[in-house]
Amino acid sequence: MEDNQTEQAVTFKSLGLNDALCEACEKLGWKNPSKIQCEALPIAFQKRDIIGLAETGSGKTGAFALPILQALLATPQRLFALVLTPTRELAYQISEQFEALGSSIGVKCAVIVGGMDMMSQSIALAKKPHIVIATPGRLVDHLENTKGFSLRSIQYLVMDEADRILNMDFEVDLDKILKILPPSSTRSTYLYSATMTKKVAKLQRASLRDPIKIEVSDKYATVDKLQQTYLFIPSKFKDVYLVSILNDMSGKSIIVFASTCTTTLRLALLTRNLGFTTVPLHGQMSQTKRLGALNKFKGKARSILIATDVASRGLDIPHVDVVINYDIPNHSKDYIHRVGRTARAGRSGKSITFVTQYDIELYQRIEFLIGKQLPQYVTQEDEVMTLLERVNEADRQARIQMKEIEDERKDHRQKRKKKEQNNHDDIQVEQPKKKRKKEFNDSENGFGVKKHLKKKNKNK
Numbered sequence: 486m487e488d489n490q491t492e493q494a495v496t497f498k499s500l501g502l503n504d505a506l507c508e509a510c511e512k513l514g515w516k517n518p519s520k521i522q523c524e525a526l527p528i529a530f531q532k533r534d535i536i537g538l539a540e541t542g543s544g545k546t547g548a549f550a551l552p553i554l555q556a557l558l559a560t561p562q563r564l565f566a567l568v569l570t571p572t573r574e575l576a577y578q579i580s581e582q583f584e585a586l587g588s589s590i591g592v593k594c595a596v597i598v599g600g601m602d603m604m605s606q607s608i609a610l611a612k613k614p615h616i617v618i619a620t621p622g623r624l625v626d627h628l629e630n631t632k633g634f635s636l637r638s639i640q641y642l643v644m645d646e647a648d649r650i651l652n653m654d655f656e657v658d659l660d661k662i663l664k665i666l667p668p669s670s671t672r673s674t675y676l677y678s679a680t681m682t683k684k685v686a687k688l689q690r691a692s693l694r695d696p697i698k699i700e701v702s703d704k705y706a707t708v709d710k711l712q713q714t715y716l717f718i719p720s721k722f723k724d725v726y727l728v729s730i731l732n733d734m735s736g737k738s739i740i741v742f743a744s745t746c747t748t749t750l751r752l753a754l755l756t757r758n759l760g761f762t763t764v765p766l767h768g769q770m771s772q773t774k775r776l777g778a779l780n781k782f783k784g785k786a787r788s789i790l791i792a793t794d795v796a797s798r799g800l801d802i803p804h805v806d807v808v809i810n811y812d813i814p815n816h817s818k819d820y821i822h823r824v825g826r827t828a829r830a831g832r833s834g835k836s837i838t839f840v841t842q843y844d845i846e847l848y849q850r851i852e853f854l855i856g857k858q859l860p861q862y863v864t865q866e867d868e869v870m871t872l873l874e875r876v877n878e879a880d881r882q883a884r885i886q887m888k889e890i891e892d893e894r895k896d897h898r899q900k901r902k903k904k905e906q907n908n909h910d911d912i913q914v915e916q917p918k919k920k921r922k923k924e925f926n927d928s929e930n931g932f933g934v935k936k937h938l939k940k941k942n943k944n945k
């Protein structure tokens with residue numbers, strides 16, 4: 486983490502971290518603490534509440550995980566800390582980091598997120614892990630329905646991506662969680678994000694106890710090593726420009742952000758029809774498919790990830806070279822998180838934001854938020870336009886594929902409904918056991934695309 490390292494003199498040890506954890510940092514290749522870690526660790530060791538604001542990819546996870554692990558080692562206790570995150574993928578990632586840092590002290594984590602089996606999560610909770618990492622909705626489900634599960638003993642509460650967690654859409658769940666936690670006077674609370682709300686009322690909901698605010702960079706700064714650009718194009722040519730840029734950047738790892746699940750799927754199909762190795766990630770996919778897609782991208786089996794904002798916060802995939810905002814984000818703060826998926830931990834990266842005739846106001850808000858004007862991404866329009874026909878054809882195919890996938894889904898839903906109805910009618914009569922139909926949602930698209938393509942090829 487070149488840029489985030491402070492002077493050689495500051496080491497994890499000199500900040501007061503114990504030997505086991507210093508060794509764990511070394512094993513991860515963390516030679517020196519990052520700026521946010523330098524600031525946060527001593528304050529956390531004094532048991533103070535923290536509001537931590539630092540740029541994307543600057544090591545905030547370590548800044549809250551290390552003091553929690555150090556305290557756990559001093560006073561071992563089950564159900565010691567709760568970490569709340571807005572997305573499921575981020576919960577898994579945080580758990581991996583806790584486990585990597587805490588491997589020598591045998592720390593046990595449980596990830597409690599939606600879309601995964603409740604029963605196996607209940608079993609994991611019954612084993613009383615040290616750290617629970619959860620998305621708010623599923624945690625509330627367990628608090629209400631899993632017998633014997635309580636968080637009354639936790640000593641630490643972390644809200645990662647805190648401004649998002651404190652947003653309206655998590656309000657009801659968060660209030661329920663806060664009500665059953667021990668009072669703030671008997672626990673430490675940490676709020677971390679790259680963008681923090683200034684609204685005092687929102688922060689008060691987290692019921693912090695005289696918190697110390699740590700800001701290691703200018704407000705809402707984007708990373709220096711990130712080369713940000715925009716591209717002003719007519720809305721109708723977004724696809725062809727996207728394909729042209731993907732062509733130019735072949736071999737690089739790229740995340741493309743789109744605003745809806747439908748566009749994400751369409752772009753994934755369109756680009757695949759043109760031979761790119763693309764994988765989509767959006768909220769309408771099953772959780773298993775979401776994790777599968779992400780792992781393919783992380784493992785470099787796919788070079789392009791096309792995603793909605795489920796991937797905009799927190800995901801740490803060091804090899805991402807480029808972020809393309811195909812659709813401009815509706816909230817300017819999301820821009821900071823999206824482009825922060827590249828240029829992490831001192832590496833460099835590029836971002837290109839498409840700005841159409843409809844996006845000018847939103848774009849100006851982004852420039853205002855980051856406090857700078859960005860240069861235009863340079864392209865040769867005539868060269869780009871040579872691709873137009875092929876891109877339009879790939880799009881036409883993609884739309885047909887989407888329609889067929891949707892029809893297949895509807896058909897599947899109807900069959901399932903009918904089956905349920907039959908089972909209900911014949912409740913007294915034992916049904917012959919049918920072989921369970923292969924899960925419909927069985928491709929990495931989450932919409933059975935592969936199956937559909939196979940069938941099509943057969944018909945050819």
Ligand SMILES: Nc1ncnc2c1ncn2[C@@H]1O[C@H](COP(=O)(O)OP(=O)(O)OP(=O)(O)O)[C@@H](O)[C@H]1O
Binds near residue numbers: 519
């Ligand atoms: N002291 C360190 N030295 C070197 N690398 C580090 C250090 N601390 C963390 N890292 C690495 O930096 C990367 C980014 O860390 P992390 O995911 O915690 O960033 P973040 O600040 O939470 O970013 P975001 O705002 O996007 O969530 C990770 O790969 C992590 O392993």
